[in-house]
Amino acid sequence: MRLLRGIVTKLAGIVLAILVIATINFTLVHSAPGDPASVMAGQSGATDEKFLEELRAEYGLDKPFMVQLGTYLKKVVTLDLGYSYRQRRPVNELILDRLGPTLLLTLSAFFLSLIGGVVFGTLAGLRHGKWSDLAISLVALLLYATPVFWLGLMLVLIFSIQLEWLPAFGYVDMRASSFGRLEYAWDVLRHLFLPAITLGAIYMAVYTRLMRASLIEVAAEDHVKTARAKGLGEGAILRGHMLRNAALPVVTFAGLQVGALVGGAVVVETVFSWPGLGRLTFDAVTARDYPVLLGIFLVMSVLVIVVNILTDLLQRLIDPRIAVR
Incomplete structure (x- = not known):
């Protein structure tokens, strides 16, 4: 039982550390200057405001920060790392290809x-x-x-x-x-x-x-x-x-x-x-x-x-x- 408690405690600490790291990473990345919607719009050759709003709505970039963070952490728990804006592929697939x-x-x-x-x-x-x-x-x-x-x-x-x-x-x-x-x-x-x-x-x-x-x-x-x-x-x-x-x-x-x-x-x-x-x-x-x-x-x-x-x-x-x- 002592060994089992130690293993459970270790695993709980690892999960908590991963969630904390995910939260810090999300905060830092979204604090960086630049707008992904502007980059995607520039690549497609369209820069009007209506198109930018549609892109932000499609990828959830128009929602409050805490809502975006909560959605991201829920996906992390289910091992869903999201969808690539640029490459139009699930992030899981991209990472597995390069891992x-x-x-x-x-x-x-x-x-x-x-x-x-x-x-x-x-x-x-x-x-x-x-x-x-x-x-x-x-x-x-x-x-x-x-x-x-x-x-x-x-x-x-x-x-x-x-x-x-x-x-x-x-x-x-x-x-x-x-x-x-x-x-x-x-x-x-x-x-x-x-x-x-x-x-x-x-x-x-x-x-x-x-x-x-x-x-x-x-x-x-x-x-x-x-x-x-x-x-x-x-x-x-x-x-x-x-x-x-x-x-x-x-x-x-x-x-x-x-x-x-x-x-x-x-x-x-x-x-x-x-x-x-x-x-x-x-x-x-x-x-x-x-x-x-x-x-x-x-x-x-x-x-x-x-x-x-x-x-x-x-x-x-x-x-x-x-x-x-």
């Missing part, structure tokens, strides 16, 4: 940055004060200081234009419809490599420096000195006494950075013409397509919540003492 590529890019960048940060941070921490430590720290600092869009353009210039190793833009080749499964998967992987590196590089730099500092701190603790005094090998000490304790702050910080990672996908998808939610967000902003923007913001918020839950589980796996507290 797969965004998840692939974001999760690839997340695990690449986390694993790379732990590996390089461990190497730097174990070689503290030596040339390899200085080299890794310098590269991490340079990556952290490099703008994401500039790094993406440089990678395209080097690996796509100069070396011609990898494709510069898109999700798959134009001939992908004739590919077999393995050939299709390999083509997607080739297109994914540069965007994932671009998106994950800055976070890999952060996790590298954090892992290095954490490992140096753990190495000075008494239990590590005791294990070394008992004659344990350095490999056993690293695996059994240092890595788990040192990796815990990195995993915690990575969970907190998921929101920024998802936000960074907007820039990366635009640079690489990646057909995900980032490109859809950019198009929706320029067209003032409020339902699409609200749907994307809500889905991204839910993704952040889910990843944070997974991060909590990973923390308990790394350090079982957390589950006891």
